[in-house]
Amino acid sequence: MNTATAIDFMRRLRAGLDSGLELPEALTRGATALPRDARETLNRIVDRLEGDYSEDEWGFDEDFAELVEPFFAFLYESWWRVQVVGAERVPGHGRGLLTSNHAGILPWDATMISMALLREHPLPRYPRFLVLNWAFDLPWISSAMRKVGGVVASPFNAMRLLEQDHLVAVFPEGVKGTGKPYSERYRLQRFGRGGFVEIALRTGSPIVPVAVVGSEEIYPKLADLPAVARLIGSPYFPVTPTFPLLGPLGIVPLPSKWRIEFLEPIETASYGPEGADDRALVLELSERVRDQIQQALYANLVARGPAFI
């Protein structure tokens, strides 16, 4: 868009507002000065202002997810140059539990897994993901998370989503994964108490192990300031080479090179829902998944080569 169109747009918008139109109508009128695709984007934003959009019962808003896609596409293609292996192994329809390693303080890995499925899967669909609870205390972040498919990390949410035949991404390492120091990168933490396996067994969902390489270098955590963390109520307060040194700029993740591998799904339906009450089975499956992801992490680290080039 050149300056002349921008000025023309602003002029029409001003004229509309001065003649007593409401903002949405004035925007629509101003949009006539814009090229076609910009006009479409603007019209969509206007529709949103009017309340003319829809969310599902989880607050997921496909329009919003599409609106923000260019930003994530930029991260996916240019910033992190994500390579994807095995996307076709993810079930194309019906329920499925994506289980991945977790790193990087903010849930960038979840967004990149979504992008990978939207880009590389023959039947693209938006996965839903369980997000660390404290994200839902925060303004803007909480509502944005929800609109792109994040839900509070509660087993009840995961069960209901799977019963509705969604694809659900979980990070069993939880906060232990995102908060681990740089020196422990790619070393999987304990997988909770195997709750994700119980959920898969109860709903008969296949578990798809996912190995994400690259996410563990974006915020190299050198130290933790637990006193500050307690003060602001977050689970940790990381010190990275850029944060808090550069202030808000420190949130910009480092441009490491990423590689995401989707492994062969582990079928769970044959154990039946009673399997969920079998401690030994749950722990064994949990350990098997963890082991597979760990192996895949090492293999993909080698395949990716140097972290930043």
Place this chain on the structure above:
Amino acid sequence: MAGRRVLITGVGSHVGSLLAQRLERDPEVEHVAGLDTRRPKVALERTELIEADTRDPEIARLIPPTGADTLVHEQIVRQPGPGMSSRAMHDVNVIGTLQLLAACERTPTLRTIVVRGSAGVYGAEPHAPQFFKEEMARLFPLRTRFQRDVAEIENYFDTYARRHSAVSCTMLRYQPAIGRGLRTQMTRYLSQPVCPAFMGFDPRIQLVDIDDALEALVAAVWNPVRGAVNVACPGTIGLARMIRLAGKRALPIAAPLFGAVTSTGRRLGLDTQSDDFERLLHYGRGVDTRRLTEEVGYTPRRTTSEAVESWAEEAKAAA
């Protein structure tokens, strides 16, 4: 079996009046009695009105002669209105329920109790599962007075039901209602020129349409289920979208200032919200309605968005 004999407390409330009217017209219902100090909101034909307060021990003498086999408890205050202290609300809710249960002890004909309680018992929490099931009432601490009231009411009925195995007791947990003619915190909130909202939050709100609220109550009278049942229209709606559909504008206020701004508004005589409602505006709440559909056998006719849309259309037409 002869027709049902139903006693409704709080028959002067909007939903109470409509329920009495609805049951009056049902030939299977032999007798309807309504207990309240207020007049019913609609004209009733054959409802026997008993003018008494549930807080008054006198009701233990007034209720047994009705020979009621069904009690619908509707006398629960959701928000202290103008001129009502929160202590008075607590009295109506808790002491009223206690007196009522004392009267029930003396009414041997009683077989069914239906309580129109509130989903407020779950609270509104940032870390809550997105859909509360009935067994999750105590997932979080009870934070507000109203929440503690509802929990206490449920407790009393629970104890009563355990001691009287012949009586089946249904605790309906209602999400906030919306619909024509109804004045609730939600409709008042949406009727303001601007709607104060928490900056940066867009909570999921779930409502129940007035028609569905009434029909669910009737369904529970005919098909009583023991224990708690959530009542809501399926689906949720983002607060921002709900305000837009109502043709209003949100006034975003940063969370730490919200209390200060609304209490200033209160002093200036503007409409106020209860603590519960404020938490709802902050974090929202959804409930799972499978039990209502599968066990009580009632499927709401509208979704939450449809309920808001039809309310907004009627509000516009009336204005």
